[in-house]
Amino acid sequence: HFTPRVFSGIQPSGGLTLGNYLGAIKRFVAMQDDGIETLYCMVDLHAITVPQSPADLRHNTRELAAGYIAAGLDPAKSMLFNQSQVPEHAQLGWIFNCVARMGWMQRMTQWKDKAGKNQQNASLGLFAYPSLMAADILIYHTTHVPVGEDQKQHIELTRDIAAKFNHDYGVDFFPMTEPVIEGSATRVMSLRDGSKKMSKSDPSDMSRINMTDTADDIAKKIRKAKTDPDPLPASLDDLADRPEARNLINIYAALEGSDAQTVLTQFEGQQFGTFKPQLSDLAVAKLGPIGAEMERLMQHTDEIDKILASGAERARAIAEPILAKTYQIVGM
Numbered sequence: 001h002f003t004p005r006v007f008s009g010i011q012p013s014g015g016l017t018l019g020n021y022l023g024a025i026k027r028f029v030a031m032q033d034d035g036i037e038t039l040y041c042m043v044d045l046h047a048i049t050v051p052q053s054p055a056d057l058r059h060n061t062r063e064l065a066a067g068y069i070a071a072g073l074d075p076a077k078s079m080l081f082n083q084s085q086v087p088e089h090a091q092l093g094w095i096f097n098c099v100a101r102m103g104w105m106q107r108m109t110q111w112k113d114k115a116g117k118n119q120q121n122a123s124l125g126l127f128a129y130p131s132l133m134a135a136d137i138l139i140y141h142t143t144h145v146p147v148g149e150d151q152k153q154h155i156e157l158t159r160d161i162a163a164k165f166n167h168d169y170g171v172d173f174f175p176m177t178e179p180v181i182e183g184s185a186t187r188v189m190s191l192r193d194g195s196k197k198m199s200k201s202d203p204s205d206m207s208r209i210n211m212t213d214t215a216d217d218i219a220k221k222i223r224k225a226k227t228d229p230d231p232l233p234a235s236l237d238d239l240a241d242r243p244e245a246r247n248l249i250n251i252y253a254a255l256e257g258s259d260a261q262t263v264l265t266q267f268e269g270q271q272f273g274t275f276k277p278q279l280s281d282l283a284v285a286k287l288g289p290i291g292a293e294m295e296r297l298m299q300h301t302d303e304i305d306k307i308l309a310s311g312a313e314r315a316r317a318i319a320e321p322i323l324a325k326t327y328q329i330v331g332m
C-alpha cells in the first residue's frame with residue numbers, strides 16, 4: 001500500500017568520483033524519468049560525523065548539487081535539497097536512535113572501517129550514522145533506494161529499524177525499503193588496487209577519476225591504471241581472478257550503457273595497450289561535458305541555492321505529516 005517513491009543521497013565530503021557517478025548519480029538520473037517521485041539529497045549532516053571544515057562543507061555541498069544537475073538531474077522532475085534544510089530527518093533520526101540496538105550498529109562494516117582502531121575517539125554521530133540514514137529514507141516512506149554495493153548493509157538495517165518500529169508499536173507504518181543495486185558499476189574499484197573500492201577518501205589521487213578531472217588527467221590515470229600482461233578474453237568467466245581487468249571492463253560497460261560481456265566480445269584478444277586509450281576516449285567524452293557544466297554552475301551559486309531551497313520546501317511537504325504521525329504513534 002505504499003506509493004513507489006525514490007530517495008538517495010551522497011555526502012558532500014569533497015570530490016565526486018567516477019564510482020559515485022556510475023554507482024549512484026547516473027542511476028538517479030535514469031530513475032527520475034520513470035514517472036515516480038524522486039528525491040535526491042546532499043547529506044550534509046552525515047559529512048560532519050568526521051572532522052570537517054565549515055568553508056569546505058559549504059563549497060562541497062554546492063559542488064555536489066552542481067554535479068547532480070550537470071549529470072542530468074532536473075530540478076523540475078526531482079527534488080534536490082540539503083539534508084539539514086529538512087529538519088524532519090534529524091527529528092526522525094532521534095526516534096530511530098531509540099529503536100536501533102547497539103549490537104546492530106556495532107556490526108556495521110562501514111562503522112568498523114571508518115572508526116578504525118580508535119573507536120573510543122570516533123564521534124557518536126559516526127556510530128549513529130546508519131540510524132540517521134534510515135531516517136533519511138523512511139521520512140519519505142521511500143520504497144526504492146538506488147545505491148552502490150557498499151550501502152547494502154545500511155539498507156538492511158533500515159528495514160530492521162522499520163520492522164522493529166512497526167512491531168513495537170503494532171502498526172504497519174514504515175515500508176520495507178528495497179535497495180536498487182544494478183548495472184555493471186555497483187562497485188567501481190580503485191585504479192591502483194583491484195581489491196579496494198574507488199573512493200574520494202583514498203589518499204592516492206591516482207586511484208580514482210574525479211568528475212572535475214581534465215581530459216589529460218583522465219587519460220593519464222587510465223594509462224597508469226594497474227592491469228596484467230594478458231590479452232582480453234572472450235568470456236567474462238575468464239576475468240574472475242583478474243580484478244583490475246574486470247574493473248576496467250565494467251567501467252567501460254557502465255559508461256557506454258552496455259554490459260561487460262558485450263564489451264569483451266568487442267575487444268576480445270586485444271591488449272590493454274589498445275583497450276586503455278579507447279576507455280580514455282569514452283570516459284573523456286562522457287565526463288568532460290559534465291565537469292565543464294559543473295564549473296559553469298559553480299559560477300552561479302545563488303542559482304544553486306534557489307534550486308535547493310525550492311527542493312527542500314517540496315520535500316518538507318512530504319516529511320512533515322510523516323513525522324507528525326510518527327510522533328503520534330510514539331505517544332507525543
Ligand code: ADP
Pocket residue numbers: 009010011013017019020022023024146147148149150151185186187188189197198199200201
Ligand atoms: P564515498 O564512498 O565516495 O565517500 P558516499 O559514501 O557519499 O561516497 O556514497 C555515495 C553513493 O555513491 C552511494 O550510493 C555509494 O554506494 C556510491 N558509491 C561510492 N563509491 C562507489 C564505488 N566505488 N562504486 C559504486 N558506487 C559507489
Ligand code: NA
Pocket residue numbers: 150
Ligand atoms: Na560510501
